[in-house]
Amino acid sequence: MCVYPFRYICEKQSPSLFVESQVIKQFTEELDEANVLVNFHGEVHENRISEILGDVESKLESTEEDFKKQRKVYNILVETLQNLYHHTDTLANADGKKVVTLILGKQEDEYAILAANYIDLDNIPPLKAKLDKINSLDKDGLRAYYKEVLDNGQYSVHGGGGLGMIDIARKSGNKLDYHFSEVSDTFGLYVLKLKV
Amino acid sequence: MDPIKIEGTPKTPTVHFDAESGVLEIKGRSIPENAVEFYKPLVDWIGAYGDSAKPDTTVNIQLEYFNTSSSKCILDVFKKLESVNGKTNININWHYEEDDEDMLEAGEDYQAIINIPFKMIEMEEM
Numbered sequence: 184m185c186v187y188p189f190r191y192i193c194e195k196q197s198p199s200l201f202v203e204s205q206v207i208k209q210f211t212e213e214l215d216e217a218n219v220l221v222n223f224h225g226e227v228h229e230n231r232i233s234e235i236l237g238d239v240e241s242k243l244e245s246t247e248e249d250f251k252k253q254r255k256v257y258n259i260l261v262e263t264l265q266n267l268y269h270h271t272d273t274l275a276n277a278d279g280k281k282v283v284t285l286i287l288g289k290q291e292d293e294y295a296i297l298a299a300n301y302i303d304l305d306n307i308p309p310l311k312a313k314l315d316k317i318n319s320l321d322k323d324g325l326r327a328y329y330k331e332v333l334d335n336g337q338y339s340v341h342g343g344g345g346l347g348m349i350d351i352a353r354k355s356g357n358k359l360d361y362h363f364s365e366v367s368d369t370f371g372l373y374v375l376k377l378k379v
Numbered sequence: 380m381d382p383i384k385i386e387g388t389p390k391t392p393t394v395h396f397d398a399e400s401g402v403l404e405i406k407g408r409s410i411p412e413n414a415v416e417f418y419k420p421l422v423d424w425i426g427a428y429g430d431s432a433k434p435d436t437t438v439n440i441q442l443e444y445f446n447t448s449s450s451k452c453i454l455d456v457f458k459k460l461e462s463v464n465g466k467t468n469i470n471i472n473w474h475y476e477e478d479d480e481d482m483l484e485a486g487e488d489y490q491a492i493i494n495i496p497f498k499m500i501e502m503e504e505m
Contacts, residue, residue: 344451
């Protein structure tokens with residue numbers, strides 16, 4: 184049965200590897216179904232990102248009374264989605280499609296976000312080092328690190344230049360809870376959980 | 380010199396750069412997937428503006444939110460302004476919504492890097 188709000192995606196794509204992930208399974212089980220605002224699994228591209236963000240924005244406007252929280256959650260989701268879009272490694276058999284999972288749920292006053300994407304095993308060590316560095320810093324340390332990367336003169340093709348995860352950590356105010364698992368000899372699954 | 384007039388979209392800000400009045404404004408949201416494309420013409424315009432600038436230039440930044448793809452591009456805009464500061468006397472007004480600490484901090488971060496006077500302006504509603 185298709186449990187995703189974007190049903191047409193489910194029909195075309197097999198979510199098998201993601202669904203088999205214990206981390207994702209557990210995360211979904213802990214959320215009361217009624218409090219799931221977004222449960223997306225499928226290919227991301229620019230139009231799809233706009234669709235999801237539009238959907239999130241209208242849902243937050245109708246369910247979240249605290250305007251500042253509304254904006255914070257929205258901002259973090261923008262960054263998370265664009266991060267997924269720019270950094271997902273495509274599987275050899277996926278025709279260049281970037282397949283990701285994004286879940287947003289609300290537990291009382293707290294929002295829980297899960298983002299998952301495929302990653303080349305070679306890309307795990309540098310990403311892990313960066314996530315560990317971010318997690319080792321307090322609020323002021325994160326701000327200093329952000330400023331350092333902002334002004335380091337290095338640009339990625341899309342202009343972000345390594346600020347995404349630092350920004351997400353700063354805005355969420357919580358540690359980044361990440362998991363890596365191996366899918367094949369060359370690919371792994373990267374799951375990031377956030378609380379806002 | 381021709382002004383820049385760009386209407387805002389859900390992902391890109393409204394831009395109004397006017398050499399005649401010496402007022403440069405960026406307002407709204409800036410969350411494009413690729414911000415470099417959007418900001419490069421603005422940076423180029425500022426470079427050209429330096430040669431025929433008014434004695435005083437006011438820069439109004441009133442962003443509701445920007446993504447990290449825009450962060451470095453906005454820094455580039457400020458660095459270009461810094462490079463023409465002297466040919467014209469530049470003042471930057473950084474607007475942020477009441478209690479929006481993230482946006483206030485973002486302005487302070489730029490202020491710490493850029494050697495142009497910044498004025499932080501808190502607004503009730505953007």
